[in-house]
Amino acid sequence: MQQPVFTLYRRDACLLCALAEALLGEAGVIYAVVDIESSVALEARYGTRIPVLARDDGAELGWPFDAEALRAFVACAP
Structure with a gap:
């Protein structure tokens, strides 16, 4: 199984996060999800x-x- 090269930082009940996940799905991007509310440091960083x-x-x-921006970002992945 291929490991994700991408991580989506999000929080539950976030409409914008759902929109981002829809774009990722349409683009076929494999990604991990991290809920920023699980960490004080992540909450402070991404808020x-x-x-x-x-x-x-x-x-x-x-x-x-x-x-378009997502495709360009994904294309630059190592």
Whole structure:
């Protein structure tokens, strides 16, 4: 099974997060999900910036992003 190269930082009951997940699904991106409310450090880091898609190389794509921006971000993955 292929390991995700991407992590979506989100929180429950977040409409923007649901929109981001829909875009990721349409693009066929394999990703892990992290609820920022599970960590004080993540809550402090991402707070109101969610959803944020992070690559394993440390690059981040913050909301708002569209399908074109997502494709470009994914294409640059190591």
